Amino acid sequence: MPTYYFISDVHLGYGPPPEDRVREGRLVLLLDEILKQARAGKIGGVFIVGDLFDSWFEFSSVIPRRHVRTIAALARIAELAPVEYLMGNHDFGHRNYFEKELSIPVHHGDIERTLLGKRFYISHGDGKAANDTGYLILRSILRNPALQSAYRLVHPDLGIRFAEWISGRSRAYTDQRDALHKTDGLLTFAEKLIEKKGFDFVVMGHRHAPQFIPFEKGTYVNLGDWIHSYTYGVFDENGFRIEKQ
Numbered sequence: 001m002p003t004y005y006f007i008s009d010v011h012l013g014y015g016p017p018p019e020d021r022v023r024e025g026r027l028v029l030l031l032d033e034i035l036k037q038a039r040a041g042k043i044g045g046v047f048i049v050g051d052l053f054d055s056w057f058e059f060s061s062v063i064p065r066r067h068v069r070t071i072a073a074l075a076r077i078a079e080l081a082p083v084e085y086l087m088g089n090h091d092f093g094h095r096n097y098f099e100k101e102l103s104i105p106v107h108h109g110d111i112e113r114t115l116l117g118k119r120f121y122i123s124h125g126d127g128k129a130a131n132d133t134g135y136l137i138l139r140s141i142l143r144n145p146a147l148q149s150a151y152r153l154v155h156p157d158l159g160i161r162f163a164e165w166i167s168g169r170s171r172a173y174t175d176q177r178d179a180l181h182k183t184d185g186l187l188t189f190a191e192k193l194i195e196k197k198g199f200d201f202v203v204m205g206h207r208h209a210p211q212f213i214p215f216e217k218g219t220y221v222n223l224g225d226w227i228h229s230y231t232y233g234v235f236d237e238n239g240f241r242i243e244k245q
Helices: 017-039 068-078 097-102 133-142 145-151 156-180 185-197
Strands: 003-007 043-048 083-086 111-115 118-123 201-204 211-214 219-222 231-236 239-244
Touching (some): 017 043, 017 068, 043 068, 068 083, 068 097, 118 185, 185 201, 185 211, 185 219, 211 239, 219 239
Parallel strands (some): 043 083, 201 219
Antiparallel strands (some): 003 231, 211 219, 231 239
């Protein structure tokens, strides 16, 4: 039976460069292990559930120069097993690089999949926190195709630097909002999906806190992050579990 991996909120590019390189190194070790399993035909798929990068904005012929080890590792896995990428609130500037060069589809929204007979709802989770109307408006602006096309006329050195600044502002907004609102909107959203839509698993990231919460009819999973917890999800014939790198 195949194994599926779920990775979220690595935030490559966050923090001092030496710490970031250590973070990427730990991720590449995991990806190398997944590659070994893929070569043995044991991988059913890999899901990147948003915010792999702390900021990402690509231009017509330019992408951010860092983290080539991660990109190369994902490319090798994608040659052997499906890899799917959900955009998060930090890595919103995708164009077509991942699809054309790596054969990795990038999803702008949530997806549904049936894996080993179980129904999965997979979402980064941004926009689902309590009182998140302000962010939803900002997201619609930042992801507007016309505005992104105009932005790509800016020199990449300036454009990527500004994207990193936007990423920092997004983090500040999220931290402030979470401090004010104690209700876990992602948990509430997941519970409704499980009860009303019959999903067996609702898998999200975004909150940077690993969670595994079973309900009567299904389970909510939050994958945590790679800034504090270094956790990821694994699903196989034995069920879903959260592991630590």
